[in-house]
Amino acid sequence: MILARRGGIGRYYDINGWLFVAPALGLIALFMVYPILWSLWMSFQSGRGMMMKFAGFANIVRLWNDPVFLKALTNTMTYFVVQVPIMILLALILASLLNNPRLVGRGFFRTAIFLPCVTSLVAYSVLFKGMFAPDGIVNSTLQAIGIVSSPIPWLTHPFWAKTLVIIAITWRWTGYNMIFYLAALQNIDKSIYEVARIDGVPAWARFTHITIPLLKPVILFTTVISTIGTLQLFDEVYNLTEGKGGPSNATLTLSLYIYNLTFRFMPNFGYAATVSYVIVVLVALLAVLQFYLARERDR
Amino acid sequence: MDNLARAYLPRIAGLALASVSFLAVTAAEAKEITIWCWDPNFNVAIMKEAGARYTKTHPDVTFNVVDFAKADVEQKLQTGLASGTADALPDIVLIEDYGAQKYLQSFPGAFAPLSGTVDYSGFAPYKVEVMTLDGQVYGMPFDSGVAGLYYRKDYLEQSGFKPEDMQNLTWDRFIEIGQQVEAKTGKKMIGLDPNDGGLVRVIMQSAGQWYFDKEGKPNITGNAALKATLETVGKIMSANIYKPANGWSDWVGTFTSGDVATVVAGVWITGTVKAQPDQAGKWGVVPIPALSIEGATHASNLGGSSWYVLESSAEKAEAIDFLNEIYGKDIDFYQKILQDRGAVGSLLAARRGAAYEAADSFFGGEKVWQNFSDWLAKVPSVNYGVFTNEADLAVTAQLPALTQGTPTDEILKAIDAEISGQIQ
Numbered sequence A: 001m002i003l004a005r006r007g008g009i010g011r012y013y014d015i016n017g018w019l020f021v022a023p024a025l026g027l028i029a030l031f032m033v034y035p036i037l038w039s040l041w042m043s044f045q046s047g048r049g050m051m052m053k054f055a056g057f058a059n060i061v062r063l064w065n066d067p068v069f070l071k072a073l074t075n076t077m078t079y080f081v082v083q084v085p086i087m088i089l090l091a092l093i094l095a096s097l098l099n100n101p102r103l104v105g106r107g108f109f110r111t112a113i114f115l116p117c118v119t120s121l122v123a124y125s126v127l128f129k130g131m132f133a134p135d136g137i138v139n140s141t142l143q144a145i146g147i148v149s150s151p152i153p154w155l156t157h158p159f160w161a162k163t164l165v166i167i168a169i170t171w172r173w174t175g176y177n178m179i180f181y182l183a184a185l186q187n188i189d190k191s192i193y194e195v196a197r198i199d200g201v202p203a204w205a206r207f208t209h210i211t212i213p214l215l216k217p218v219i220l221f222t223t224v225i226s227t228i229g230t231l232q233l234f235d236e237v238y239n240l241t242e243g244k245g246g247p248s249n250a251t252l253t254l255s256l257y258i259y260n261l262t263f264r265f266m267p268n269f270g271y272a273a274t275v276s277y278v279i280v281v282l283v284a285l286l287a288v289l290q291f292y293l294a295r296e297r298d299r
Numbered sequence B: 001m002d003n004l005a006r007a008y009l010p011r012i013a014g015l016a017l018a019s020v021s022f023l024a025v026t027a028a029e030a031k032e033i034t035i036w037c038w039d040p041n042f043n044v045a046i047m048k049e050a051g052a053r054y055t056k057t058h059p060d061v062t063f064n065v066v067d068f069a070k071a072d073v074e075q076k077l078q079t080g081l082a083s084g085t086a087d088a089l090p091d092i093v094l095i096e097d098y099g100a101q102k103y104l105q106s107f108p109g110a111f112a113p114l115s116g117t118v119d120y121s122g123f124a125p126y127k128v129e130v131m132t133l134d135g136q137v138y139g140m141p142f143d144s145g146v147a148g149l150y151y152r153k154d155y156l157e158q159s160g161f162k163p164e165d166m167q168n169l170t171w172d173r174f175i176e177i178g179q180q181v182e183a184k185t186g187k188k189m190i191g192l193d194p195n196d197g198g199l200v201r202v203i204m205q206s207a208g209q210w211y212f213d214k215e216g217k218p219n220i221t222g223n224a225a226l227k228a229t230l231e232t233v234g235k236i237m238s239a240n241i242y243k244p245a246n247g248w249s250d251w252v253g254t255f256t257s258g259d260v261a262t263v264v265a266g267v268w269i270t271g272t273v274k275a276q277p278d279q280a281g282k283w284g285v286v287p288i289p290a291l292s293i294e295g296a297t298h299a300s301n302l303g304g305s306s307w308y309v310l311e312s313s314a315e316k317a318e319a320i321d322f323l324n325e326i327y328g329k330d331i332d333f334y335q336k337i338l339q340d341r342g343a344v345g346s347l348l349a350a351r352r353g354a355a356y357e358a359a360d361s362f363f364g365g366e367k368v369w370q371n372f373s374d375w376l377a378k379v380p381s382v383n384y385g386v387f388t389n390e391a392d393l394a395v396t397a398q399l400p401a402l403t404q405g406t407p408t409d410e411i412l413k414a415i416d417a418e419i420s421g422q423i424q
Helices: A002-007 A009-013 A015-042 A058-064 A067-098 A106-118 A121-131 A137-144 A158-185 A190-198 A203-214 A216-231 A235-240 A254-264 A269-293 B002-029 B040-057 B070-083 B097-106 B125-129 B153-158 B171-185 B198-206 B224-238 B248-256 B267-273 B316-326 B331-341 B348-352 B368-376 B388-402 B408-422
Strands: A045-048 A051-054 B031-037 B061-067 B092-096 B147-152 B188-192 B242-244 B260-266 B283-286 B305-309
Touching: A015 A269, A045 A058, A045 A269, A058 A269, A067 A106, A067 A158, A067 A203, A067 A216, A067 A254, A067 A269, A067 B408, A106 A158, A121 A137, A121 A158, A121 A235, A158 A216, A158 A235, A190 A203, A203 A216, A216 A269, A235 A254, A254 A269, A254 B070, A254 B388, B031 B040, B031 B070, B031 B316, B040 B061, B040 B267, B040 B316, B040 B331, B070 B092, B070 B097, B092 B097, B097 B305, B097 B388, B147 B153, B147 B267, B147 B368, B153 B171, B171 B188, B171 B224, B171 B260, B188 B224, B188 B248, B198 B224, B198 B260, B198 B388, B224 B388, B224 B408, B248 B260, B248 B267, B260 B267, B283 B368, B305 B316, B331 B348, B388 B408
Parallel strands: B031 B061, B031 B092, B188 B242, B188 B260
Antiparallel strands: A045 A051, B092 B305, B147 B260, B147 B283
């Protein structure tokens, strides 16, 4: 009788089950559901510091008239559109190369490429700042081999500062994505490649027609993860530009703007919450779009 | 054994009770004042000195000076105030003058008013003004950011200038000299961080204006001082007499390495300039150049900060008494921190001590402290308002446009638009 109840709808009424998950549910409610709902409520309030009052949709209206927000949004989307495809493609190519069993020193290369994403954020930002300084190793190398005649203003020119941020995040996160691809590649049945080789399919076609389609679920996963990561980009920009998002707000991201609104500027927790919800909405929309593009079409 | 224990038990219990109540009494008597501030060689060291002086006469009060980076102090303070949990906050905190009104206005009731206790008439008026809200004065004025022009005598001499030539400069003359210095010595005139609004603030305040008017409304498009300042900075950039710097330490490096001929900064930079013993005797200090507009002076301010007592502090009374005893009255203390740390306090009575009249051999025997305190009294008082950080970012965002031939009025409009979007 008791056993029979477990499988059906009856198990939802089993008090013992609920007791087991109650502590976890309680903690989730307290530390996740409550803050989320509270921040949503906050995004409809405005004011200085603790002097908050209900403002309706004023914060959302303010978004459209706030040139700094629009600048931060444009910058963030630029990073997203430029950096994510470069990184995904690079990670795919690297993973295919390192999957080759005849490659000498595979383990070394895999470790070397994965290493950046376990290094300290601050350490690597400081290192990048030194490397890309006007008289740093990058500029002196470029000058020595004659690619540029005068040092590139990596940190003081709007365009180059943005480029530097893209270089920095690509360096850090490519290896992370590559590991997912390597794992997925090792699950692909080798006989598929053998058949293709026997049929005379060239290497590049094997990559585009076999590897990429079979990796599609993993590519979708890494793209969504990278989208979330890029839209939340903060540490690199904060450390490379001393927290300012300069020059000329050229590297300012939405997350850095939220930080500024909360800790650097006159604190406006309501407006900062609204900007955070912009990120939430963007991530949701982009994830849905990516799932839609990668859907399995009926044959 | 059993009997023995039974016989001793009441005594043991009594002893335990006695020691517990003894501990409770000492805990009630000993007061520890926790202080948050930044800069171990300046604010932290000075506060420890002040604490040591107070403990001599008040042995029951001890001090816990906590050293954070400035941004961390501000972030922790703002988070603590917003969360409403006073336990996490210190008893005394250091706040930079530009941010004082922001904290006072956005966290009402968070700081203890000191109006009845401290005699504010003895302090530089502009320091008191930034900590006044609705007729109440909060905080204890501390160090001044009175500005000066530090210059390399040797580079200027090689370029054909005498120390007299550096007195009463205008900014246009400063740029002319800079061009000559570069032609003769190959050195740049000044280090400039295009992401830092410090130079703009110094020059603008010297002409008695700020990003905001006396009512705190944005004062950008009609601000003659800001316009002249931006034109000046634009000329410095176009004349290419500056060494670009990225960030604070990079900027400090421009003059400690001997790459530039001048530094425009608050008096607190003195310690950093003097940190290069091999440059002793090569430096001089003069008043900063003036703009060629009405109301222009040679006196200004950069930075500077003050001590604030948290209203929620359990040691509020002791903290206020401590600040008043040492920072409000102790002239000898000000002499000591001036000599040891190069701190120019804003207590006007402290300006008549022996230390202020001493000649400094690093600056070739000039009486630099006397000079700085004379300039301090002349700093134009402005309303820093509550949005200085926002305005600063709006201004630095437009600095690159200055060299691209964009008319200054257009730049002012762009700055105004950005600030208007930020202050709501």
